[in-house]
Amino acid sequence: MTRAKAIEILDKMKKLFPDAPVTELTNWETDFQLLVAIILSAQMTDKGVNKVTKALFAKYPTPTAMTSADHREIYDLIPSINFAPTKAKYLLGTAKTIVEKYRGQVPQTVAELMILPGVGEKTAKVFLSSFYGYNVGIGSDTHVLRVAKRLGLTQETTPSKVSADLEKIYPKNRWHEVNQYFVLYGRYICTAKAPVPNDKCVFEFCSYCHPGYDKHD
Numbered sequence: 166m167t168r169a170k171a172i173e174i175l176d177k178m179k180k181l182f183p184d185a186p187v188t189e190l191t192n193w194e195t196d197f198q199l200l201v202a203i204i205l206s207a208q209m210t211d212k213g214v215n216k217v218t219k220a221l222f223a224k225y226p227t228p229t230a231m232t233s234a235d236h237r238e239i240y241d242l243i244p245s246i247n248f249a250p251t252k253a254k255y256l257l258g259t260a261k262t263i264v265e266k267y268r269g270q271v272p273q274t275v276a277e278l279m280i281l282p283g284v285g286e287k288t289a290k291v292f293l294s295s296f297y298g299y300n301v302g303i304g305s306d307t308h309v310l311r312v313a314k315r316l317g318l319t320q321e322t323t324p325s326k327v328s329a330d331l332e333k334i335y336p337k338n339r340w341h342e343v344n345q346y347f348v349l350y351g352r353y354i355c356t357a358k359a360p361v362p363n364d365k366c367v368f369e370f371c372s373y374c375h376p377g378y379d380k381h382d
């Protein structure tokens with residue numbers, strides 16, 4: 166696919182969600198709180214995360230406040246989250262590392278963020294993209310993977326290789342938009358379960374839904 170075609174795809178997605186917030190995670194006001202919400206959102210819907218973060222941030226609004234907790238106390242506030250016991254330990258470890266290593270400030274580079282427990286490359290890129298609008302990379306979650314593959318932007322299947330393909334074809338100054346709009350398009354239009362194509366899809370050229378096409382999502 167040409168870069169021009171890839172940009173056309175992104176522009177069309179953007180038009181479909183003109184007032185979309187940078188993330189559908191809610192309740193956060195600070196960089197630390199958004200990072201916590203993104204850590205909790207691994208293998209979990211944003212809606213599910215939003216149900217627990219209000220109480221979590223009320224009790225532990227800052228890294229310093231969270232370091233006063235025991236991981237079991239954090240767990241008690243997030244029991245409905247997938248992998249809650251592990252994520253409670255991640256949150257405590259992340260808060261401690263921010264306080265002890267980064268003097269209470271959430272770092273602003275992928276490499277520094279990846280030192281924090283529970284923060285991988287995708288989480289770091291999505292956090293910097295969502296909070297600062299930094300174009301440091303494209304984080305491939307399940308929606309980005311599915312949409313990029315179905316639209317023919319990649320033949321790869323692993324998140325890192327799909328991200329690499331998308332980062333090659335999209336200009337760097339659009340990466341934060343890829344993070345935002347591919348997720349929305351996958352969440353609401355090119356969904357995993359809904360039959361495709363559907364009347365909201367704006368990509369008539371997409372061959373994924375053509376009869377006889379070898380679906381390999």
Ligand code: SF4
Nearest residue numbers: 315355361366371373
């Ligand atoms: S044609 Fe189907 S697979 Fe392709 S983008 Fe639209 S909904 Fe997704």
